[in-house]
Amino acid sequence: MPDFDKQSYWHTRFESETAFEWLIPSSTFMPLLESFLKKLPGSDANILHLGFGTSDLQVQLRTRGFANISNVDYEPLATERGRRLEEAAFGDVRMQYITADATRLDSVPDISCRKYHLVVDKSTADAISCAGDDAVLAMAQGIHRSLADDGGVWISVSYSAFRYDIPQLPFDVEVITKLPTAKTKATDPDIYHYCYLLRPKPKKA
Ligand SMILES: C[S@@+](CC[C@H](N)C(=O)[O-])C[C@H]1O[C@@H](n2cnc3c(N)ncnc32)[C@H](O)[C@@H]1O
Known part of the structure; x- marks a missing residue:
């Protein structure tokens, strides 16, 4: 692996x-x-996109009208490429690209100074889970502290039906969609990807 x-x-x-x-x-x-x-709350809502890699999700979000997007990846090649992709698509760079560890969000001033209305990740928690559940928990705790109090949520796509079965996870977890994967033969087993909605449990005083 x-x-x-x-x-x-x-x-x-x-x-x-x-x-x-x-x-x-x-x-x-x-x-x-x-x-x-x-x-x-509006097109100026704060969105946090974790582990964007070489995906174009942030371009699609900007096309949909949102530009207050903090795109985070710990690999500098991803942040460089993200800026180039946005410039090629729109002729300017309005989103933020932050080279940072998603398991240590509190240590990133550009993130900890904001509150996010929406956090998204597509298979980033999967990658982080290779370091164990404690790493996913650290990511979740940082997201929890970053979310806006008035309805901020985290949407996560994962290959695992058990991704968030973690004691102490500070979120209520719901699978909102099960996405069937393509089969190469009719006899292949049903395999799904999971789109999770994670709603923060109340913050402790
Ligand atoms: C499986 S890829 C997903 C990429 C993209 N979201 C997509 O859907 O194609 C995981 C991404 O998370 C990033 N990543 C992994 N661990 C990370 C961490 N601890 N902090 C920040 N980014 C991380 C990797 O650099 C990579 O871009």
Whole structure:
């Protein structure tokens, strides 16, 4: 199994990879996000996109009218490429690209100074889970502290039906959609990806 939790793995990969969508294309994710985007306070809502890699989800979110997006990845090649992708699509760079560890969000001033109305990740918690449940819990705790008190939520797409079965997770967890994966033969087993809605449990005083 590759070291999906290691920055060195992603660095090597992004030296040659320029575009790749994990689990589902962003164009499949966007309709799943739509009901949450509609509920945001406005087009200036703060969105946190964790582990964007070489996906184009942030471009699709900006196309949908949102630009207050903090795109975070711990691999600098991803942040460089993200800026280039946005400039190529829109002629300018309005979103934020932050090179940072998603398991240590509190230590990132550009993130801890904001409150986010929506946090999204597509298979980033999966990569982080290779370092164990404690790493996913650290990511979740940082997200919990970053979410806006008035209805902020985290939407996460994962290949695992058990991704958030973690004691002490500070979220109520719901699977909002099970996405069947393609089969190569009719006899292949049913395999799904899971779109989770994570609502923060009340913050402790
Ligand atoms: C499985 S890829 C998903 C990429 C993208 N979200 C997609 O759907 O195609 C995981 C991404 O998370 C990033 N990543 C992994 N661990 C991270 C961490 N601790 N902090 C920030 N980014 C991380 C990797 O660099 C990679 O871009």
